Amino acid sequence: MNLRQIEYAVAVADAEHFTRAAEACHTVQSALSHQIARLEDELGAPLFERTSRRVRLTPAGRAFLPAARQLLHDAQRVRDEVAAATGQIRGSLSVSVISALNSPDTVALLADFHRRHPRVDIRLNSGMSEVMLVDVREHRVDVAFVGLWSGEEITGLNTRLLCDEALVALLPPSHPLAMRPQLDLQMLAAERWVDYRSGSAARRQTDEAFARAGIERRVSFEIDHTALLERIVRQGLAVGMMPAGSATELNGLVAVPVRDAPTRRVYCVWARQPTPAAQAFVELVIAATEKTA
Template structure:
């Protein structure tokens, strides 16, 4: 079934407002035959005449009078959408949809979001959080968000921008009897029960993988769904935890150790196709302000 177009509505409204096909064509900068053709096409689509052509005027038919308010409303809605899109592309108003994984929303994004809010107060953020990088990738591919922040997406054919490399740290209670420097071989903790992550959380796989590389499988004293809980539980003495360094708050009373060899993860921002100006501006803010490795953790780990 054919549908009426905004152009046809525009032509109808112009003819009514001008009271003449000739003056409407002049106003719209089209030829009169072209205008008449579009009006006839609209009438065929709607199944009846909209205008009565008099010798010196144009008069609406009953069907035309019923149709005219809807035509004006459709044109007004289209104009509002156009203005909204223009404002969004100009970074004045709108909503940007952002998808990420739990740990990134906790540790990496706050500084960038604070800068974005200060620089673009009229553009709001809608945040989608996922347990696993695979879930994030699938959601982004399905069109959930404008930009995703997480580990590099395998096989992604859109733009990908590296934000930095995050460090992971081992957390122990401040009074833990373990001796040594700020570096630790994970195998040293093989006989301990760990603060682990719940199945489905992407960090659970990471912990299992790096512990396996160190020659053991970690037993879990407790499993948590929330990344933020892991360092707190570890500092309380429930067991060592391996956590992203950027989730450690500045005033943290646990002991931080750096795994040897280091455990690192690259973080990226990725989009589909060619990003619009709003998304591009947000990714630029991420590249400037995302807290991949906080300075207070860098000092505690004595990193250069």
């Protein structure tokens, strides 16, 4: 068993396809398939179920994958730690952010990081908090900025609480409630709602608030990105909620405080044993948030 075989197997698990995995690993499919076959022989069990349309992990493959990711992460960290000992921060840095993130300015932080450490390959993407937490635990992402409802715990990761932020009602200017100085959940209960997908961390914020108040509501539109929520509200199809800092930046919409609104907690999260690049970026994040505190 060697690291290249493990890298190939993880790439197939991520792509669920041998050809795409070979392309990602910059090799030909025959070589990748041969190495995975040798790995399976050594392990004494098949890792993948192969069909004409896709590739799926077997039970043995599902047991193999977390340890394989950890092994690849540790191997890369060894290389990066040695480089850091000679004064070089290199390798890669993968950052994920929620779509409704007003502060800190992750793009500005990444630009500062790049100026300091130009040899690090930087990647940035956005997503849902619950997915990003798994990605950090499984070393697909180095650092993530997530938003959770106040009762939710984060386990197995380093965390830095960045802010507590109340959600506000987001309404089109023509809405009858848009002129009110303040609302409450009962006043909004009869409206059509746009919210994040059921079960997501972002959705639980509002679901928990309505449940605590003993109020039912109707969610007609389920989305996974703030931009779509904004468009639906702008067309008058539904009302929604957003963090106050993000809502105030939307021209042409009205953000109204809600007396019993849920509160979102924004965290920076990273692995218990970060790479030197991840640690250096987290230090920039902490320094930036301490300046604005």
